[in-house]
Amino acid sequence: MTTVTRTPRLSRSSRRLVQRIGLLLGLLAGATFAAAPVLWMLSSSFKPNTLIFEFPPRLITEGFSFEAYGAIFGDPEKIRFFINSYVVSGAVTIATLFVAILAAYAFSRYDFPFKKPLNVIIVTVQAVPPITLLVPYFGLVVTLGLFNTYPGLILTYMVFTLPYAIIMMTGYFNTIPRELDEAVRMDGAGSWTALWRILVPISVPGIVSVGVYTFMIAWNEYLFALTLTKTTDMRTVPIGIQLLMGQHSYEWNEMMAMSILGSIPVLVLFLFFQRFFIGGLTAGAVKS
Structure with a gap:
């Protein structure tokens, strides 16, 4: 058995x-x-170029130094890259939020002619690959006399940041009861007051998430910054990193140092506003 x-x-x-x-x-x-x-x-970023590709690789070597960071902070041209990125990204973020809030309030609270076609257009623009619009926008920017200027970059970036911002803010405003607007109007105030005194303060998580996303897009953008600027004093950080690639040699340690410094603003924004960022991304998913 x-x-x-x-x-x-x-x-x-x-x-x-x-x-x-x-x-x-x-x-x-x-x-x-x-x-x-x-x-x-x-x-x-703390190594000399000769030790960048040593084998086996080591995180800390005998050649540890701040030479690459000193070369960046000691060069006004490289500092200018960061100033340009801050100016363009900050302006794009502020302008995008202002326009998106107004547009989202209209889409959320009012019925008007061509509302549905406009929604379709916004979604369609969001789905178009940016590289396909490079040549048309280059010709448009040159024709308008905005080539190699801040307004040229800012307006171009807003074309790609606004659709997402409007979609997200509309979804967020849709979660806020309309009774709040009506209560404000019963007290004698208008739509402008209802928007900026009631809806905007309530929508801070959504606004922060859209703002952080917009800043990230503008800060990291490379293709249009390369095409729509010509002089070194108008280049942004991504272009500045690329300019460290010389014809005969690459400044690898400076490239890594500038990449670290270029990552800090986005990292700081996310660390400080991650609670609002995550809440804002999910708030518009459910309509109350």
Whole structure:
């Protein structure tokens, strides 16, 4: 007579523990994979060029120095790259938020002719690949005399940031009860007061999430910044990094240092406003 041996089954709590350990290991592996390039970039910014590609690679070497950062902060031309990025990104963010708030309020609270076709156009513009519009916008900017100017970059960037901003803000305003607007009007105030005194303060999470996203798009944009500017004093940070690639040699440590410095504004914004950013992205998904 043969005896059958049964493999003992894990209890429910044991299975949950195994699942959690597997999940944590997976998250740890993903975080390591995502963080490795950033750590290498940070480490390389403190190395001389001769040690950038040493094998085996080391995070800290004997040649540790702040030479690359000193070269950036000591060069007015490189400082100008950051000033240009701050000016353009800040202006795009403020202008986009202002226009998007007004447009979203109209789409959310009013019925007007061609409302649905306008919504379709906004979504369509958002879906168009920016590279397909490069040549037409270059010709338009040159014709208007805005080539190699702040307004040329700002207006061009707004074409790509406004559709997303309007869609997100409209969804957020749709979650706010219309009774608030009506209560303000019953007190004798108009739509302008209802928008800026009631809806905007309530919509801070949505506004912050749209603002952070808009700033990120404008700060990291490369293609149009390269095409619509000509002189060094109008270049932005992404173009400044590319200019460190010389014909015969690359300044790898300065490129890595400028990349780290260029990542700080977006990182700081996300760290300070991540609670609003995450809440704003999900708030418009459900209409109350």
